[in-house]
Amino acid sequence: xxxxxxxxxxxxxxxxxxxxxxxxxxxxxxxxxxxxxxxxxxxxxxxxxxxxxxxxxxxxxxxxxxxxxxxxxxxxxxxxxxxxxxxxxxxxxxxxxxxxxxxxxxx
Numbered sequence: 001x002x003x004x005x006x007x008x009x010x011x012x013x014x015x016x017x018x019x020x021x022x023x024x025x026x027x028x029x030x031x032x033x034x035x036x037x038x039x040x041x042x043x044x045x046x047x048x049x050x051x052x053x054x055x056x057x058x059x060x061x062x063x064x065x066x067x068x069x070x071x072x073x074x075x076x077x078x079x080x081x082x083x084x085x086x087x088x089x090x091x092x093x094x095x096x097x098x099x100x101x102x103x104x105x106x107x
Contacts (some may be wrong), residue, residue: 045094052091060084 063077073081 045097049091049095052087052094056084056087056091059087 059080063073063080066077067073
């Protein structure tokens, strides 16, 4: 039995697992404050949000025009309306930027 590649004791811990005397701890991924959407660029958010909102209106117009004629909506039309609602919600989220405005209140 060859045990040349096997070691025991403290040598089995991953490299860099023990902190050295001058080591700096690295914060975890959830400890940093969230970056605002699009880096806080108002014109980028306005352009993207308006484009998504117009796309939502355009997608919604298809099934709406058939329903105006008195034709009951099909499953495809309902799927289109749902997709348009999702696009509209996404546009509102980009325009409102709730993550960028959120600040933790100190007690």
